[in-house]
Amino acid sequence: MKHAITQNPFLRLPEHFSLTVTEASERPLAGMRLAVKDLFHMQGLPTTAGNPTWLATHDQATQTASSVSTLLNAGASFVGKTITDELAYSLNGQNIHYGTPENPITPERLPGGSSSGSAVAVSGDLADIGLGTDTGGSIRVPSSYNGLFGLRPTHGAIAMDNMVALAPSFDTVGFMTRSLAELEKVAQVLLPTPSTKLTKTLIAKDLISQAEHKDALQAQLDIWQAKGRLSTEQNLEIDPVYWQTGTTFRTLQGAEIWQTHGDWITQNDPDFAPDIASRFEWTKTISADDVAQAKTQQAKFRAWLDEQLESAVLIVPTTPGRAPLLTMKDNELADYRNQLLELTAIAGLCGLPQLHLPVCDMDGAPCGLSLIGPRGSDLSLLALAKDLME
Numbered sequence: 399m400k401h402a403i404t405q406n407p408f409l410r411l412p413e414h415f416s417l418t419v420t421e422a423s424e425r426p427l428a429g430m431r432l433a434v435k436d437l438f439h440m441q442g443l444p445t446t447a448g449n450p451t452w453l454a455t456h457d458q459a460t461q462t463a464s465s466v467s468t469l470l471n472a473g474a475s476f477v478g479k480t481i482t483d484e485l486a487y488s489l490n491g492q493n494i495h496y497g498t499p500e501n502p503i504t505p506e507r508l509p510g511g512s513s514s515g516s517a518v519a520v521s522g523d524l525a526d527i528g529l530g531t532d533t534g535g536s537i538r539v540p541s542s543y544n545g546l547f548g549l550r551p552t553h554g555a556i557a558m559d560n561m562v563a564l565a566p567s568f569d570t571v572g573f574m575t576r577s578l579a580e581l582e583k584v585a586q587v588l589l590p591t592p593s594t595k596l597t598k599t600l601i602a603k604d605l606i607s608q609a610e611h612k613d614a615l616q617a618q619l620d621i622w623q624a625k626g627r628l629s630t631e632q633n634l635e636i637d638p639v640y641w642q643t644g645t646t647f648r649t650l651q652g653a654e655i656w657q658t659h660g661d662w663i664t665q666n667d668p669d670f671a672p673d674i675a676s677r678f679e680w681t682k683t684i685s686a687d688d689v690a691q692a693k694t695q696q697a698k699f700r701a702w703l704d705e706q707l708e709s710a711v712l713i714v715p716t717t718p719g720r721a722p723l724l725t726m727k728d729n730e731l732a733d734y735r736n737q738l739l740e741l742t743a744i745a746g747l748c749g750l751p752q753l754h755l756p757v758c759d760m761d762g763a764p765c766g767l768s769l770i771g772p773r774g775s776d777l778s779l780l781a782l783a784k785d786l787m788e
Contacts, residue, residue, distance in 0.1 A: 415442055549751065554749070565652075597710070720760050
């Protein structure tokens, strides 16, 4: 099924819609435009979750997600709800019902999802803050593809109330901006004060060596090393095959997705894009034994990585490379998704914060690297990034 391309990443708002924002004595986000992914409930607005059947079978929101209210009360100006992949179950950024937002930098490539509309709105200077969610990479991936700074925070650091869930054990509220300074402003509003000091740098050289943009990544690391910005640098080998990061994540996420949405899908038979429909079909085949084995593997990996990351930051490629071309064949895109999940599952399985830095490109297509830190080190990662990017 063909995915229509749209240059407008926003959903149309009802003409009567108005938003009341509580006055606050300090407005740190004054003047910043906020685009909100259409998984967040906002009082007086419908929530489509990227699917018309979802819209038709759910009442209009009567409350606003606390993360949205917090940003608005800090001075941000709401400019619109943005297109998302259906129920957020994709990393491509495509939507057969509402259109695929056009990547402003590389229109021939995917925008990345599932926070596609929010990323495109910010990258195209239609908004300053792109609010989204990240379960399997939905902040990190579109940040990489659209040349943005993006933060997937520590799991549970930002409340997930009044939202459409996907897999609650992995769901996070995240955000994207064009500059690190803007990202820090948003983080200071939404996140608790830092408590973790990062004194060691770990570099996943094996993962970097497999990335399409490995030369550009190494050049950036060389610059930071020459400036003395990487303290007590060490290599940390993370073998996705040994740890089964992608497979483990897909199993646990999939089981939770069916638990969350299975009854609704069974009762309503919604029209999904073929790739998303296929994944939903697969989720209901996951057995209790599959989940038990995956949880055992997750626990082993989490314990190992927690030990490695004590007071340390890990540098990894955010994605395998540039955004895939819109013309990539379905089977090739499925293979790419598996490679992508091997990287994004590192933080996802362990509930860790991950900060994407858009430090390089290939032939004009954005890509970059990520800083992963211990749980609760979100603001410390931003402080480190500021030092690196000076």
